[in-house]
Amino acid sequence: MQDTKNAMLNLMAQFGNKMKDDDKENLQQDDREYSIDELARVTGITSRNIRAYQEKGVLPPPQLRGRKGIYSNAHYSRLRLISDLLERGYTLSTISDLLNALEEGMDLRAFVGVESALTSPWTDETPVLMSIKELFEMFDNKIEEESIGKALELDLVRLEDDLEHVQVQSMRTMKAGAELVATGIPFNDLLDIIRMLRGNVERVAGELVKLVSTHVLSDYEGDSLPPSEDLPKIADLIWRLRPLAEMAVHAELARAMEKAANHFLGDRLEAIIQHMEEDKSS
DNA sequence: CTTCTAACA
DNA sequence: TGTTAGGA
Structure with a gap:
Protein backbone atom coordinates (compact mmCIF):
# COMPACT_ATOMS: atom_id res chain seq x y z
CA MET A 1 0.00 0.00 0.00
CA GLN A 2 2.68 2.44 1.04
CA ASP A 3 4.91 1.60 -1.89
CA THR A 4 2.25 2.25 -4.42
CA LYS A 5 1.25 5.41 -2.70
CA ASN A 6 4.81 6.68 -2.75
CA ALA A 7 5.19 5.72 -6.38
CA MET A 8 2.12 7.72 -7.18
CA LEU A 9 3.40 10.72 -5.30
CA ASN A 10 6.71 10.51 -7.14
CA LEU A 11 5.03 10.41 -10.48
CA MET A 12 2.86 13.24 -9.39
CA ALA A 13 5.94 15.24 -8.48
CA GLN A 14 7.47 14.50 -11.86
CA PHE A 15 4.47 15.85 -13.60
CA GLY A 16 4.56 18.83 -11.35
CA ASN A 17 8.16 19.56 -12.32
CA LYS A 18 7.36 19.19 -15.94
CA MET A 19 4.66 21.76 -15.53
CA LYS A 20 7.10 24.08 -13.85
CA ASP A 21 9.42 23.91 -16.83
CA ASP A 22 6.61 24.73 -19.16
CA ASP A 23 5.70 27.66 -17.01
CA LYS A 24 9.25 28.95 -16.97
CA GLU A 25 9.10 29.19 -20.71
CA ASN A 26 5.85 30.98 -20.40
CA LEU A 27 7.15 33.33 -17.76
CA GLN A 28 9.80 34.65 -20.08
CA GLN A 29 7.05 35.70 -22.40
CA ASP A 30 4.50 36.30 -19.72
CA ASP A 31 2.38 39.11 -21.06
CA ARG A 32 3.75 38.84 -24.52
CA THR A 123 -12.11 0.35 -22.80
CA ASP A 124 -11.93 -2.15 -25.57
CA GLU A 125 -15.27 -3.16 -24.22
CA THR A 126 -18.13 -2.39 -26.51
CA PRO A 127 -21.57 -2.77 -25.00
CA VAL A 128 -23.20 -5.98 -26.12
CA LEU A 129 -26.86 -6.29 -26.87
CA MET A 130 -28.64 -9.40 -25.67
CA SER A 131 -32.14 -10.45 -24.81
CA ILE A 132 -33.17 -10.68 -21.21
CA LYS A 133 -33.85 -14.34 -21.74
CA GLU A 134 -30.26 -14.87 -22.89
CA LEU A 135 -29.00 -13.00 -19.88
CA PHE A 136 -30.95 -15.23 -17.52
CA GLU A 137 -29.70 -18.32 -19.29
CA MET A 138 -26.17 -17.05 -18.99
CA PHE A 139 -26.64 -17.11 -15.23
CA ASP A 140 -28.46 -20.40 -15.29
CA ASN A 141 -31.64 -18.58 -14.21
CA LYS A 142 -30.13 -17.92 -10.84
CA ILE A 143 -30.86 -14.21 -10.91
CA GLU A 144 -33.02 -13.01 -8.07
CA GLU A 145 -35.87 -10.67 -8.96
CA GLU A 146 -34.60 -7.88 -6.75
CA SER A 147 -31.18 -8.05 -8.39
CA ILE A 148 -32.45 -6.78 -11.70
CA GLY A 149 -33.22 -3.32 -10.43
CA LYS A 150 -29.89 -3.25 -8.67
CA ALA A 151 -28.00 -4.18 -11.82
CA LEU A 152 -29.78 -1.40 -13.66
CA GLU A 153 -28.90 1.08 -10.94
CA LEU A 154 -25.26 0.07 -11.13
CA ASP A 155 -25.42 0.59 -14.89
CA LEU A 156 -24.15 -2.93 -15.41
CA VAL A 157 -26.94 -3.36 -17.91
CA ARG A 158 -29.22 -0.90 -19.64
CA LEU A 159 -32.75 -1.70 -20.59
CA GLU A 160 -33.64 -1.25 -24.24
CA ASP A 161 -36.82 0.47 -25.28
CA ASP A 162 -38.46 -2.79 -26.30
CA LEU A 163 -38.14 -4.00 -22.69
CA GLU A 164 -36.99 -7.30 -24.14
CA HIS A 165 -33.29 -6.63 -24.50
CA VAL A 166 -30.48 -5.16 -22.44
CA GLN A 167 -27.15 -3.58 -23.22
CA VAL A 168 -24.44 -5.34 -21.30
CA GLN A 169 -21.87 -2.65 -20.58
CA SER A 170 -19.03 -5.04 -19.92
CA MET A 171 -19.32 -8.54 -21.23
CA ARG A 172 -16.13 -9.49 -19.43
CA THR A 173 -17.51 -8.53 -16.07
CA MET A 174 -20.74 -10.28 -16.85
CA LYS A 175 -19.02 -13.51 -17.80
CA ALA A 176 -16.85 -13.40 -14.70
CA GLY A 177 -19.99 -12.90 -12.67
CA ALA A 178 -21.67 -15.83 -14.36
CA GLU A 179 -18.79 -18.09 -13.45
CA LEU A 180 -18.96 -17.05 -9.82
CA VAL A 181 -22.69 -17.58 -9.73
CA ALA A 182 -22.11 -21.03 -11.19
CA THR A 183 -19.98 -21.87 -8.16
CA GLY A 184 -22.85 -21.04 -5.88
CA ILE A 185 -22.27 -17.38 -5.01
CA PRO A 186 -25.55 -15.49 -5.07
CA PHE A 187 -25.80 -12.94 -7.86
CA ASN A 188 -27.22 -10.47 -5.41
CA ASP A 189 -24.11 -10.66 -3.24
CA LEU A 190 -21.92 -9.99 -6.24
CA LEU A 191 -23.89 -6.85 -6.96
CA ASP A 192 -23.33 -5.66 -3.42
CA ILE A 193 -19.61 -6.15 -3.84
CA ILE A 194 -19.57 -4.22 -7.08
CA ARG A 195 -21.48 -1.42 -5.44
CA MET A 196 -18.96 -1.20 -2.62
CA LEU A 197 -16.06 -1.42 -5.02
CA ARG A 198 -17.41 1.36 -7.17
CA GLY A 199 -17.85 3.65 -4.22
CA ASN A 200 -14.24 3.22 -3.16
CA VAL A 201 -12.82 3.54 -6.64
CA GLU A 202 -14.69 6.76 -7.16
CA ARG A 203 -13.35 8.05 -3.88
CA VAL A 204 -9.80 7.25 -4.96
CA ALA A 205 -10.33 8.88 -8.32
CA GLY A 206 -11.60 11.97 -6.60
CA GLU A 207 -8.51 12.09 -4.41
CA LEU A 208 -6.23 11.74 -7.40
CA VAL A 209 -7.91 14.58 -9.18
CA LYS A 210 -7.61 16.69 -6.07
CA LEU A 211 -3.94 15.80 -5.75
CA VAL A 212 -3.17 16.79 -9.30
CA SER A 213 -5.06 20.02 -8.97
CA THR A 214 -3.26 21.08 -5.82
CA HIS A 215 0.13 20.20 -7.29
CA VAL A 216 -0.51 22.20 -10.40
CA LEU A 217 -2.03 25.04 -8.51
CA SER A 218 0.81 25.20 -6.01
CA ASP A 219 3.04 26.25 -8.88
CA TYR A 220 0.86 29.28 -9.03
CA GLU A 221 1.65 30.54 -5.52
CA GLY A 222 -1.82 31.50 -4.34
CA ASP A 223 -3.69 28.40 -3.21
CA SER A 224 -6.90 30.03 -4.31
CA LEU A 225 -8.95 28.85 -7.24
CA PRO A 226 -7.94 27.30 -10.56
CA PRO A 227 -6.87 29.83 -13.19
CA SER A 228 -9.36 29.07 -15.90
CA GLU A 229 -6.76 29.34 -18.63
CA ASP A 230 -4.89 26.46 -17.06
CA LEU A 231 -7.81 24.10 -16.85
CA PRO A 232 -6.76 22.46 -20.10
CA LYS A 233 -3.37 21.73 -18.59
CA ILE A 234 -4.94 20.17 -15.54
CA ALA A 235 -7.24 18.15 -17.72
CA ASP A 236 -4.33 16.93 -19.75
CA LEU A 237 -2.52 15.85 -16.60
CA ILE A 238 -5.48 13.93 -15.35
CA TRP A 239 -5.83 12.38 -18.75
CA ARG A 240 -2.26 11.16 -18.64
CA LEU A 241 -2.73 9.98 -15.10
CA ARG A 242 -5.47 7.53 -15.84
CA PRO A 243 -3.32 4.61 -16.91
CA LEU A 244 -1.23 5.13 -13.79
CA ALA A 245 -4.30 5.06 -11.62
CA GLU A 246 -5.41 1.88 -13.31
CA MET A 247 -2.08 0.21 -12.64
CA ALA A 248 -2.13 1.29 -9.02
CA VAL A 249 -5.62 0.01 -8.45
CA HIS A 250 -4.69 -3.20 -10.17
CA ALA A 251 -1.66 -3.73 -7.97
CA GLU A 252 -3.51 -2.84 -4.80
CA LEU A 253 -6.33 -5.17 -5.60
CA ALA A 254 -3.92 -8.02 -6.28
CA ARG A 255 -2.26 -7.49 -2.93
CA ALA A 256 -5.50 -7.25 -1.06
CA MET A 257 -6.78 -10.41 -2.69
CA GLU A 258 -3.65 -12.30 -1.79
CA LYS A 259 -3.79 -11.09 1.77
CA ALA A 260 -7.44 -11.98 2.12
CA ALA A 261 -6.85 -15.38 0.61
CA ASN A 262 -3.99 -16.06 3.00
CA HIS A 263 -6.07 -15.04 5.98
CA PHE A 264 -8.87 -17.27 4.85
CA LEU A 265 -6.64 -20.25 4.23
CA GLY A 266 -4.82 -19.59 7.49
CA ASP A 267 -8.06 -19.71 9.44
CA ARG A 268 -9.00 -22.91 7.73
CA LEU A 269 -5.70 -24.49 8.57
CA GLU A 270 -6.07 -23.48 12.19
CA ALA A 271 -9.47 -25.05 12.34
CA ILE A 272 -8.25 -28.22 10.71
CA ILE A 273 -5.33 -28.53 13.09
CA GLN A 274 -7.64 -28.04 16.05
CA HIS A 275 -9.90 -30.77 14.78
CA MET A 276 -6.94 -33.09 14.45
CA GLU A 277 -5.86 -32.43 17.99
CA GLU A 278 -9.37 -32.97 19.28
CA ASP A 279 -9.53 -36.23 17.44
CA LYS A 280 -6.23 -37.29 18.89
CA SER A 281 -7.26 -36.62 22.48
CA SER A 282 -10.62 -38.30 22.18
C1' DC B 1 3.18 45.24 -45.76
C1' DT B 2 -0.10 42.73 -42.58
C1' DT B 3 -4.57 41.00 -41.55
C1' DC B 4 -9.25 39.53 -42.44
C1' DT B 5 -13.24 37.17 -44.75
C1' DA B 6 -15.11 34.25 -48.00
C1' DA B 7 -14.98 30.82 -51.30
C1' DC B 8 -13.33 27.09 -53.68
C1' DA B 9 -10.42 22.97 -54.26
C1' DT C 1 -6.42 22.26 -44.73
C1' DG C 2 -4.26 25.03 -48.44
C1' DT C 3 -4.82 28.73 -51.45
C1' DT C 4 -6.44 32.64 -53.51
C1' DA C 5 -8.94 36.99 -54.20
C1' DG C 6 -10.26 41.39 -52.75
C1' DG C 7 -10.57 44.91 -49.36
C1' DA C 8 -9.34 47.56 -45.02
Whole structure:
Protein backbone atom coordinates (compact mmCIF):
# COMPACT_ATOMS: atom_id res chain seq x y z
CA MET A 1 0.00 0.00 0.00
CA GLN A 2 2.68 2.44 1.04
CA ASP A 3 4.91 1.60 -1.89
CA THR A 4 2.25 2.25 -4.42
CA LYS A 5 1.25 5.41 -2.70
CA ASN A 6 4.81 6.68 -2.75
CA ALA A 7 5.19 5.72 -6.38
CA MET A 8 2.12 7.72 -7.18
CA LEU A 9 3.40 10.72 -5.30
CA ASN A 10 6.71 10.51 -7.14
CA LEU A 11 5.03 10.41 -10.48
CA MET A 12 2.86 13.24 -9.39
CA ALA A 13 5.94 15.24 -8.48
CA GLN A 14 7.47 14.50 -11.86
CA PHE A 15 4.47 15.85 -13.60
CA GLY A 16 4.56 18.83 -11.35
CA ASN A 17 8.16 19.56 -12.32
CA LYS A 18 7.36 19.19 -15.94
CA MET A 19 4.66 21.76 -15.53
CA LYS A 20 7.10 24.08 -13.85
CA ASP A 21 9.42 23.91 -16.83
CA ASP A 22 6.61 24.73 -19.16
CA ASP A 23 5.70 27.66 -17.01
CA LYS A 24 9.25 28.95 -16.97
CA GLU A 25 9.10 29.19 -20.71
CA ASN A 26 5.85 30.98 -20.40
CA LEU A 27 7.15 33.33 -17.76
CA GLN A 28 9.80 34.65 -20.08
CA GLN A 29 7.05 35.70 -22.40
CA ASP A 30 4.50 36.30 -19.72
CA ASP A 31 2.38 39.11 -21.06
CA ARG A 32 3.75 38.84 -24.52
CA GLU A 33 1.54 39.76 -27.42
CA TYR A 34 1.51 37.90 -30.67
CA SER A 35 0.31 38.79 -34.10
CA ILE A 36 -1.34 35.91 -35.84
CA ASP A 37 1.78 35.32 -37.89
CA GLU A 38 4.04 35.26 -34.86
CA LEU A 39 1.69 32.91 -33.10
CA ALA A 40 1.66 30.70 -36.16
CA ARG A 41 5.44 30.67 -36.23
CA VAL A 42 6.02 29.79 -32.57
CA THR A 43 3.33 27.12 -32.49
CA GLY A 44 4.00 25.68 -35.89
CA ILE A 45 0.35 25.99 -36.71
CA THR A 46 -0.68 27.77 -39.85
CA SER A 47 -2.59 30.99 -39.47
CA ARG A 48 -5.30 29.43 -41.51
CA ASN A 49 -5.83 26.75 -38.90
CA ILE A 50 -5.65 29.17 -36.03
CA ARG A 51 -8.62 30.95 -37.54
CA ALA A 52 -10.28 27.64 -38.26
CA TYR A 53 -9.98 26.67 -34.59
CA GLN A 54 -11.63 29.91 -33.62
CA GLU A 55 -14.54 29.15 -35.88
CA LYS A 56 -14.80 25.69 -34.37
CA GLY A 57 -14.91 27.27 -30.94
CA VAL A 58 -11.85 25.52 -29.49
CA LEU A 59 -9.77 28.68 -29.46
CA PRO A 60 -10.92 31.98 -27.97
CA PRO A 61 -10.99 34.88 -30.40
CA PRO A 62 -8.13 37.37 -30.09
CA GLN A 63 -8.40 40.81 -28.59
CA LEU A 64 -9.12 43.19 -31.41
CA ARG A 65 -6.95 46.25 -31.85
CA GLY A 66 -8.37 48.06 -34.78
CA ARG A 67 -8.83 45.27 -37.22
CA LYS A 68 -5.82 43.42 -35.90
CA GLY A 69 -6.03 40.35 -33.76
CA ILE A 70 -3.85 40.40 -30.66
CA TYR A 71 -3.07 36.98 -29.20
CA SER A 72 -1.76 36.24 -25.71
CA ASN A 73 0.14 33.35 -24.16
CA ALA A 74 -3.20 31.96 -23.11
CA HIS A 75 -3.81 31.43 -26.80
CA TYR A 76 -0.34 30.07 -27.14
CA SER A 77 -0.77 27.39 -24.49
CA ARG A 78 -4.20 26.45 -25.68
CA LEU A 79 -2.90 26.01 -29.19
CA ARG A 80 -0.20 23.74 -27.88
CA LEU A 81 -2.78 21.67 -26.08
CA ILE A 82 -4.96 21.47 -29.17
CA SER A 83 -2.18 20.31 -31.45
CA ASP A 84 -1.07 17.88 -28.76
CA LEU A 85 -4.48 16.31 -28.55
CA LEU A 86 -4.79 16.38 -32.31
CA GLU A 87 -1.60 14.39 -32.66
CA ARG A 88 -2.94 11.82 -30.26
CA GLY A 89 -5.80 11.18 -32.57
CA TYR A 90 -8.47 13.32 -31.04
CA THR A 91 -10.82 14.96 -33.45
CA LEU A 92 -11.56 18.64 -33.21
CA SER A 93 -15.08 17.92 -32.03
CA THR A 94 -13.77 15.71 -29.23
CA ILE A 95 -11.43 18.46 -28.14
CA SER A 96 -14.29 20.88 -28.29
CA ASP A 97 -16.37 18.66 -26.02
CA LEU A 98 -13.52 18.27 -23.57
CA LEU A 99 -12.83 21.99 -23.45
CA ASN A 100 -16.47 22.88 -23.02
CA ALA A 101 -16.86 20.35 -20.24
CA LEU A 102 -13.90 21.94 -18.53
CA GLU A 103 -15.26 25.45 -18.69
CA GLU A 104 -18.37 24.32 -16.91
CA GLY A 105 -16.32 23.11 -13.99
CA MET A 106 -14.09 20.21 -13.29
CA ASP A 107 -16.55 17.43 -12.99
CA LEU A 108 -15.16 13.94 -13.14
CA ARG A 109 -18.25 12.76 -14.92
CA ALA A 110 -17.51 15.12 -17.76
CA PHE A 111 -14.15 13.49 -18.27
CA VAL A 112 -15.51 10.02 -18.20
CA GLY A 113 -18.23 10.94 -20.61
CA VAL A 114 -16.01 12.63 -23.14
CA GLU A 115 -13.43 9.98 -22.75
CA SER A 116 -15.62 7.02 -23.48
CA ALA A 117 -17.56 8.89 -26.11
CA LEU A 118 -14.96 8.99 -28.84
CA THR A 119 -11.55 7.86 -27.74
CA SER A 120 -12.26 4.37 -26.62
CA PRO A 121 -8.77 2.90 -26.79
CA TRP A 122 -9.35 2.78 -23.02
CA THR A 123 -12.11 0.35 -22.80
CA ASP A 124 -11.93 -2.15 -25.57
CA GLU A 125 -15.27 -3.16 -24.22
CA THR A 126 -18.13 -2.39 -26.51
CA PRO A 127 -21.57 -2.77 -25.00
CA VAL A 128 -23.20 -5.98 -26.12
CA LEU A 129 -26.86 -6.29 -26.87
CA MET A 130 -28.64 -9.40 -25.67
CA SER A 131 -32.14 -10.45 -24.81
CA ILE A 132 -33.17 -10.68 -21.21
CA LYS A 133 -33.85 -14.34 -21.74
CA GLU A 134 -30.26 -14.87 -22.89
CA LEU A 135 -29.00 -13.00 -19.88
CA PHE A 136 -30.95 -15.23 -17.52
CA GLU A 137 -29.70 -18.32 -19.29
CA MET A 138 -26.17 -17.05 -18.99
CA PHE A 139 -26.64 -17.11 -15.23
CA ASP A 140 -28.46 -20.40 -15.29
CA ASN A 141 -31.64 -18.58 -14.21
CA LYS A 142 -30.13 -17.92 -10.84
CA ILE A 143 -30.86 -14.21 -10.91
CA GLU A 144 -33.02 -13.01 -8.07
CA GLU A 145 -35.87 -10.67 -8.96
CA GLU A 146 -34.60 -7.88 -6.75
CA SER A 147 -31.18 -8.05 -8.39
CA ILE A 148 -32.45 -6.78 -11.70
CA GLY A 149 -33.22 -3.32 -10.43
CA LYS A 150 -29.89 -3.25 -8.67
CA ALA A 151 -28.00 -4.18 -11.82
CA LEU A 152 -29.78 -1.40 -13.66
CA GLU A 153 -28.90 1.08 -10.94
CA LEU A 154 -25.26 0.07 -11.13
CA ASP A 155 -25.42 0.59 -14.89
CA LEU A 156 -24.15 -2.93 -15.41
CA VAL A 157 -26.94 -3.36 -17.91
CA ARG A 158 -29.22 -0.90 -19.64
CA LEU A 159 -32.75 -1.70 -20.59
CA GLU A 160 -33.64 -1.25 -24.24
CA ASP A 161 -36.82 0.47 -25.28
CA ASP A 162 -38.46 -2.79 -26.30
CA LEU A 163 -38.14 -4.00 -22.69
CA GLU A 164 -36.99 -7.30 -24.14
CA HIS A 165 -33.29 -6.63 -24.50
CA VAL A 166 -30.48 -5.16 -22.44
CA GLN A 167 -27.15 -3.58 -23.22
CA VAL A 168 -24.44 -5.34 -21.30
CA GLN A 169 -21.87 -2.65 -20.58
CA SER A 170 -19.03 -5.04 -19.92
CA MET A 171 -19.32 -8.54 -21.23
CA ARG A 172 -16.13 -9.49 -19.43
CA THR A 173 -17.51 -8.53 -16.07
CA MET A 174 -20.74 -10.28 -16.85
CA LYS A 175 -19.02 -13.51 -17.80
CA ALA A 176 -16.85 -13.40 -14.70
CA GLY A 177 -19.99 -12.90 -12.67
CA ALA A 178 -21.67 -15.83 -14.36
CA GLU A 179 -18.79 -18.09 -13.45
CA LEU A 180 -18.96 -17.05 -9.82
CA VAL A 181 -22.69 -17.58 -9.73
CA ALA A 182 -22.11 -21.03 -11.19
CA THR A 183 -19.98 -21.87 -8.16
CA GLY A 184 -22.85 -21.04 -5.88
CA ILE A 185 -22.27 -17.38 -5.01
CA PRO A 186 -25.55 -15.49 -5.07
CA PHE A 187 -25.80 -12.94 -7.86
CA ASN A 188 -27.22 -10.47 -5.41
CA ASP A 189 -24.11 -10.66 -3.24
CA LEU A 190 -21.92 -9.99 -6.24
CA LEU A 191 -23.89 -6.85 -6.96
CA ASP A 192 -23.33 -5.66 -3.42
CA ILE A 193 -19.61 -6.15 -3.84
CA ILE A 194 -19.57 -4.22 -7.08
CA ARG A 195 -21.48 -1.42 -5.44
CA MET A 196 -18.96 -1.20 -2.62
CA LEU A 197 -16.06 -1.42 -5.02
CA ARG A 198 -17.41 1.36 -7.17
CA GLY A 199 -17.85 3.65 -4.22
CA ASN A 200 -14.24 3.22 -3.16
CA VAL A 201 -12.82 3.54 -6.64
CA GLU A 202 -14.69 6.76 -7.16
CA ARG A 203 -13.35 8.05 -3.88
CA VAL A 204 -9.80 7.25 -4.96
CA ALA A 205 -10.33 8.88 -8.32
CA GLY A 206 -11.60 11.97 -6.60
CA GLU A 207 -8.51 12.09 -4.41
CA LEU A 208 -6.23 11.74 -7.40
CA VAL A 209 -7.91 14.58 -9.18
CA LYS A 210 -7.61 16.69 -6.07
CA LEU A 211 -3.94 15.80 -5.75
CA VAL A 212 -3.17 16.79 -9.30
CA SER A 213 -5.06 20.02 -8.97
CA THR A 214 -3.26 21.08 -5.82
CA HIS A 215 0.13 20.20 -7.29
CA VAL A 216 -0.51 22.20 -10.40
CA LEU A 217 -2.03 25.04 -8.51
CA SER A 218 0.81 25.20 -6.01
CA ASP A 219 3.04 26.25 -8.88
CA TYR A 220 0.86 29.28 -9.03
CA GLU A 221 1.65 30.54 -5.52
CA GLY A 222 -1.82 31.50 -4.34
CA ASP A 223 -3.69 28.40 -3.21
CA SER A 224 -6.90 30.03 -4.31
CA LEU A 225 -8.95 28.85 -7.24
CA PRO A 226 -7.94 27.30 -10.56
CA PRO A 227 -6.87 29.83 -13.19
CA SER A 228 -9.36 29.07 -15.90
CA GLU A 229 -6.76 29.34 -18.63
CA ASP A 230 -4.89 26.46 -17.06
CA LEU A 231 -7.81 24.10 -16.85
CA PRO A 232 -6.76 22.46 -20.10
CA LYS A 233 -3.37 21.73 -18.59
CA ILE A 234 -4.94 20.17 -15.54
CA ALA A 235 -7.24 18.15 -17.72
CA ASP A 236 -4.33 16.93 -19.75
CA LEU A 237 -2.52 15.85 -16.60
CA ILE A 238 -5.48 13.93 -15.35
CA TRP A 239 -5.83 12.38 -18.75
CA ARG A 240 -2.26 11.16 -18.64
CA LEU A 241 -2.73 9.98 -15.10
CA ARG A 242 -5.47 7.53 -15.84
CA PRO A 243 -3.32 4.61 -16.91
CA LEU A 244 -1.23 5.13 -13.79
CA ALA A 245 -4.30 5.06 -11.62
CA GLU A 246 -5.41 1.88 -13.31
CA MET A 247 -2.08 0.21 -12.64
CA ALA A 248 -2.13 1.29 -9.02
CA VAL A 249 -5.62 0.01 -8.45
CA HIS A 250 -4.69 -3.20 -10.17
CA ALA A 251 -1.66 -3.73 -7.97
CA GLU A 252 -3.51 -2.84 -4.80
CA LEU A 253 -6.33 -5.17 -5.60
CA ALA A 254 -3.92 -8.02 -6.28
CA ARG A 255 -2.26 -7.49 -2.93
CA ALA A 256 -5.50 -7.25 -1.06
CA MET A 257 -6.78 -10.41 -2.69
CA GLU A 258 -3.65 -12.30 -1.79
CA LYS A 259 -3.79 -11.09 1.77
CA ALA A 260 -7.44 -11.98 2.12
CA ALA A 261 -6.85 -15.38 0.61
CA ASN A 262 -3.99 -16.06 3.00
CA HIS A 263 -6.07 -15.04 5.98
CA PHE A 264 -8.87 -17.27 4.85
CA LEU A 265 -6.64 -20.25 4.23
CA GLY A 266 -4.82 -19.59 7.49
CA ASP A 267 -8.06 -19.71 9.44
CA ARG A 268 -9.00 -22.91 7.73
CA LEU A 269 -5.70 -24.49 8.57
CA GLU A 270 -6.07 -23.48 12.19
CA ALA A 271 -9.47 -25.05 12.34
CA ILE A 272 -8.25 -28.22 10.71
CA ILE A 273 -5.33 -28.53 13.09
CA GLN A 274 -7.64 -28.04 16.05
CA HIS A 275 -9.90 -30.77 14.78
CA MET A 276 -6.94 -33.09 14.45
CA GLU A 277 -5.86 -32.43 17.99
CA GLU A 278 -9.37 -32.97 19.28
CA ASP A 279 -9.53 -36.23 17.44
CA LYS A 280 -6.23 -37.29 18.89
CA SER A 281 -7.26 -36.62 22.48
CA SER A 282 -10.62 -38.30 22.18
C1' DC B 1 3.18 45.24 -45.76
C1' DT B 2 -0.10 42.73 -42.58
C1' DT B 3 -4.57 41.00 -41.55
C1' DC B 4 -9.25 39.53 -42.44
C1' DT B 5 -13.24 37.17 -44.75
C1' DA B 6 -15.11 34.25 -48.00
C1' DA B 7 -14.98 30.82 -51.30
C1' DC B 8 -13.33 27.09 -53.68
C1' DA B 9 -10.42 22.97 -54.26
C1' DT C 1 -6.42 22.26 -44.73
C1' DG C 2 -4.26 25.03 -48.44
C1' DT C 3 -4.82 28.73 -51.45
C1' DT C 4 -6.44 32.64 -53.51
C1' DA C 5 -8.94 36.99 -54.20
C1' DG C 6 -10.26 41.39 -52.75
C1' DG C 7 -10.57 44.91 -49.36
C1' DA C 8 -9.34 47.56 -45.02
